[in-house]
Amino acid sequence: MTGKLRALALAAGVLAIVGGCGEGEQPEQGSSGAPDTTATVGQPALSGRISVAGSTTVQPLAELLSEAFSAEYPDVEITVQGGGSSVGVKSAGEGTVEIGMASREIKNSEFEEFPGIVVHTIARDGIAIVSHPDAGVDRLTTEQVRNIFNGEITDWSEVGGSAGPVITVAREEGSGTRAAFEELVMDGTLITGGAVLQPSNGAVRTTVSTTPMSIGFLSFGYLDETVRSIAVDGVLPNEETAASGEYPVVRPLNMITLGQPEGISKAWLDFIMSPDGQAIVSSEGYIAVN
Amino acid sequence: MRTRFIVDKSVGYFLMLMALTSILAVFLIGFFTLREGLPAISEIGLGRLLTGSVWRPGLEEFGLVPMIAGSVLVTIGAAILGVPLAIGCAVFLAEIAPRWMSNIVRPAVELLAGIPSVVYGLFGMVVLVPLARKVPVAGNSGFGLLAASAVLAVMILPTITNISEYAIRLVPREYREGSLALGTTRWQTITRVILPSARSGIVAAIILGIGRALGETIAMIMVIGNSVIIPRPLNANPLTIFLSQARTLTGNIAVEINYATGIHESALFATGVILFVLIMLINSSARAIMRERTR
Numbered sequence: 001m002t003g004k005l006r007a008l009a010l011a012a013g014v015l016a017i018v019g020g021c022g023e024g025e026q027p028e029q030g031s032s033g034a035p036d037t038t039a040t041v042g043q044p045a046l047s048g049r050i051s052v053a054g055s056t057t058v059q060p061l062a063e064l065l066s067e068a069f070s071a072e073y074p075d076v077e078i079t080v081q082g083g084g085s086s087v088g089v090k091s092a093g094e095g096t097v098e099i100g101m102a103s104r105e106i107k108n109s110e111f112e113e114f115p116g117i118v119v120h121t122i123a124r125d126g127i128a129i130v131s132h133p134d135a136g137v138d139r140l141t142t143e144q145v146r147n148i149f150n151g152e153i154t155d156w157s158e159v160g161g162s163a164g165p166v167i168t169v170a171r172e173e174g175s176g177t178r179a180a181f182e183e184l185v186m187d188g189t190l191i192t193g194g195a196v197l198q199p200s201n202g203a204v205r206t207t208v209s210t211t212p213m214s215i216g217f218l219s220f221g222y223l224d225e226t227v228r229s230i231a232v233d234g235v236l237p238n239e240e241t242a243a244s245g246e247y248p249v250v251r252p253l254n255m256i257t258l259g260q261p262e263g264i265s266k267a268w269l270d271f272i273m274s275p276d277g278q279a280i281v282s283s284e285g286y287i288a289v290n
Numbered sequence: 291m292r293t294r295f296i297v298d299k300s301v302g303y304f305l306m307l308m309a310l311t312s313i314l315a316v317f318l319i320g321f322f323t324l325r326e327g328l329p330a331i332s333e334i335g336l337g338r339l340l341t342g343s344v345w346r347p348g349l350e351e352f353g354l355v356p357m358i359a360g361s362v363l364v365t366i367g368a369a370i371l372g373v374p375l376a377i378g379c380a381v382f383l384a385e386i387a388p389r390w391m392s393n394i395v396r397p398a399v400e401l402l403a404g405i406p407s408v409v410y411g412l413f414g415m416v417v418l419v420p421l422a423r424k425v426p427v428a429g430n431s432g433f434g435l436l437a438a439s440a441v442l443a444v445m446i447l448p449t450i451t452n453i454s455e456y457a458i459r460l461v462p463r464e465y466r467e468g469s470l471a472l473g474t475t476r477w478q479t480i481t482r483v484i485l486p487s488a489r490s491g492i493v494a495a496i497i498l499g500i501g502r503a504l505g506e507t508i509a510m511i512m513v514i515g516n517s518v519i520i521p522r523p524l525n526a527n528p529l530t531i532f533l534s535q536a537r538t539l540t541g542n543i544a545v546e547i548n549y550a551t552g553i554h555e556s557a558l559f560a561t562g563v564i565l566f567v568l569i570m571l572i573n574s575s576a577r578a579i580m581r582e583r584t585r
Contacts, residue, residue, distance in 0.1 A: 174546055210419075
């Protein structure tokens with residue numbers, strides 16, 4: 001009996017700890033020999049390895065862009081890791097990776113901490129406001145969206161919808177999408193503590209599509225017919241309105257280097273900004289910048 | 291003769307080494323969690339971590355009260371729903387079920403322990419959350435303590451059932467026979483003789499189940515809503531507290547660690563230290579109760 005219990009107790013303890021701490025150690029990949037190339041852009045002799053880390057919003061796009069680049073330069077290896085926008089800025093600033101990724105503007109505090117960083121905006125991404133169709137609302141002003149998310153508006157009837165309490169769905173603290181939403185919409189006010197928090201764009205979409213009377217926000221790349229897109233200040237969220245600047249909630253997707261990029265980093269960033277690279281950006285639902 | 295002796299000895303040492311490895315693993319995990327959490331504990335202060343009611347890492351506010359309340363409430367909910375079920379199941383298996391039937395029920399209960407917790411979460415998200423949303427209370431999103439407690443109740447069922455059944459089977463046959471010989475019914479024998487005799491084993495089973503509940507992570511994230519609030523009733527009825535969203539200590543770590551840097555990251559490790567201590571207290575109290583029994 002005691003033996004069995006002891007084993008169980010041990011297992012329970014270990015499980016709890018693994019459950020608690022097993023997730024996402026930040027990548028501390030050493031700079032993996034980038035300077036070993038002397039090749040300049042366009043020369044097929046380009047070879048070597050660079051690592052890229054940061055925003056999980058930019059990550060899938062960066063992976064596609066690295067595959068397309070490697071098809072042209074088979075001797076180049078680009079490893080792409082997640083970690084989040086803050087990690088992206090920090091790793092690039094400290095030089096632990098060649099390129100960092102961030103799905104938001106770089107904060108002043110970050111420029112102060114890492115004065116040497118150079119920001120390259122490779123694409124833009126809109127954040128759409130989405131609701132469950134039951135809410136009966138298809139347009140809101142930026143101010144209404146802000147007041148819904150900071151908890152001042154609590155019933156859909158206050159904004160012309162069906163009567164019933166609003167259920168707000170948001171991303172967790174630290175998410176680039178949340179940070180961009182706060183910066184572009186919340187105007188210094190805080191997202192209400194009563195919001196249901198989900199840890200990814202996909203989970204927010206599932207929650208909003210299955211929860212009547214709910215409202216949330218999503219990266220454009222995740223929009224589909226299961227949720228209703230809300231027109232903000234009369235403008236529907238799509239690539240055209242975002243590209244033309246009419247749609248108000250748009251954020252940059254950034255690549256960050258320490259100093260001006262050289263070698264593979266420069267060649268890859270040039271490729272991303274080329275028509276081929278930007279075609280990949282648009283085909284993934286993001287807004288090309290060139 | 292000599293080689294046999296050497297083989298025997300070395301196998302003994304080898305097995306001891308394996309046992310030491312598992313102890314080492316616990317020790318190392320504890321050590322590193324503590325080391326990573328120490329900056330937050332010294333900078334923020336253990337008192338403020340444990341008593342602060344606001345958690346806003348962006349504004350450098352690190353109070354764990356909402357998460358502690360969430361973990362405690364969801365565990366209480368799971369115990370209310372799961373313990374009677376599990377003990378009923380254990381009594382049935384040990385005392386009432388014919389052999390062929392317990393041969394079906396027992397593996398089924400044990401299978402529950404083998405289902406990955408993300409599958410429980412998925413089930414909770416698509417079945418239990420919409421069910422919980424049917425409770426007609428304003429502001430009820432379905433995500434919250436009720437759905438999470440229901441998921442946890444099923445998850446801790448195998449732990450409590452297995453150990454309780456074992457404890458019930460350890461009650462000497464003479465007790466049963468003596469009781470029945472006095473003319474009691476089966477039900478009277480179970481409630482007055484068997485359950486009291488197996489009490490400490492059952493209590494230990496419940497405590498271990500609670501330890502399991504406290505440690506559960508991914509299934510909780512999927513159904514509990516993860517809002518950083520101290521749960522409170524949605525209307526005048528105090529029971530509606532279980533319709534409130536919440537966040538558990540484990541969920542707090544898992545949701546935020548991907549983005550956390552600096553003191554925020556350290557505060558999450560400190561959350562891990564607090565969980566570690568809680569689980570250690572719970573498991574050792576279960577062991578203490580078991581020891582008392584065997585004495």
